[in-house]
Amino acid sequence: MWPMPIDEEYQEFIKSNIADIRNTSTAKGGGAITAAWFLKEFAEDTPWIHLDIAATCWLDDGRPWLAKGPTGVAIRSIIDFALKM
Helix, strand or coil, X not given: CCCCCCCHHHHHHHCCCCCCCCCCCCCCCCHHHHHHHHHXXXXXXXXXXXXXXXXXXXXXXXXXXXXXXXXXXXXXXXXXXXXXX
């Protein structure tokens, strides 16, 4: 885990003609950064964390070390982080 850069130029990619902001990016890359920008808009001054784990949350085929289905990715890391707060 590491602090995600939230460069100002990525804020442009969540602008919308219809809503206040979009929850998906118009950029070809930087999806995790634009997702963080989306959350930042609502969190304001409240401390927050963006965990970009959607792509790793489910296994269609099991592995020798991980069963098929929900993976529980990052659960141990989240608990460790919370306990250290």
